[in-house]
Amino acid sequence: MSAAGISLRHARVRYGPLEALHGVTLHAPAPGVTVLLGRNGSGRTTALRALAGTLPLSHGAVVWDGADVTRLRAYERARRGLCLVPDRRAVFASLTVRENLELAASGRPFSPALDAYPRLDALLPRRAGTLSGGEQRMLALSRALLARARVVLVDEPAQGMSPTVAARTYELLRGLDACVVVAEQRLPPGLCAAPNLVYELRRGAVVFSGEATERVTATGTGTGTGRSAASGPSGPARPT
Template sequence: MLLEIDDVSLLYGRIQALHGISLTVNEGEIVALIGANGAGKSTTMRAISGIRPVASGRIRFEGEDITKLRADLRVRRGLCQAPEGRGIFPGMTVLENLDMGAYTRRDRAGIAQDLNRVMELFPRLAERRKQQGGTLSGGEQQMLAVGRALMSRPKLLLLDEPSMGLAPMLIQQIFSIITEINEQGTTILLVEQNAQQALARAHRAYVLETGRIVKSGTGAELLHDPSVKEAYLGVA
């Protein structure tokens, strides 16, 4: 088991955002976390990446307790996030942004190899390698955010709302690339409001409602679950 979240609760001041959630991610999987706005999806990601401290419960990565480990040390262990809202450096070029993704690494040959891989996955970034991040379109910025995360060579890639604000054609493209990244050997935990695409790509999935996991199963099971269809897929 690569990641194990055991009975984790999290507070924002006096407000409890997560209520004892438990989930697992096995090596090689795409695991999706779906739910409405405010369900606690991004909060779960922040807890895993170490941006928000948990109130109780345990987070284990590769069998080791990382509950109190600093966020930067989690990145060094192979846990990297492409955040909601992309969070690229607008004044830096595409290449400089990607180079920032590899800041924990010293293996220049490996970094060059991964840079080529990112350029192959995202030909648009190769075309715009000298362009400032802030001048890219929304879709290109999303590609850059994912590419930058890949430059750390993560064991687990956390993707937070990768399709947010994108045109339908680009959404399809981003999800195809997510599948390709997984097939190349990267385990993925995916938080996504586009439940249809997420469940179609995921090996397993969890449904989060008001900070609680209310349902879990394979992507296919939840895709055909009547209550999930009604709540998240717009199908009665």
């Protein structure tokens, strides 16, 4: 594995008695876009949270640019340049849009966020909690863009967005000079091209890894032309 980027190595995560990740190994290179693909219950959101440090590993390691950061807490990873955009509660609801952007910009101009999502300009005085779901996603992604993070982890970035804004969002993510990891239920058209990487998870285990173009031509089981792995143990659906 290349040292640049972030990895899970033989990662296991438990929710009480329930194991949600079964020894998952994956690597997201930097710079570049990696997609964690899977249905609800597959473990994709759990993998994101494990990378961010908001969920502890019961076994295995998180390695960032060749250094083991497993024991670093989430806020310490954030200070080092990791930004997590969860699928909900990703903005400060009681603050205005302007205040959210100012916090993310840390004294720098927040005009790049308005360039990315012009719709936000008219919403600057509004409290973030009053925005629609798609508008909140725009604000959350804008905050991530302004943070100039080295690693950006995003859970379903285009949720609630129109197709045009979603396409713009994937274009923005592809253009970042960062390690970008996106969790999705289905592979978005905007991320179907090489050299984007895809890991498909099912019931807490990796069942496919390869370039996005390989995943597009693979069979419906996700074990086609890419580098495949046996699926995880059968049983009830795991947390996402």
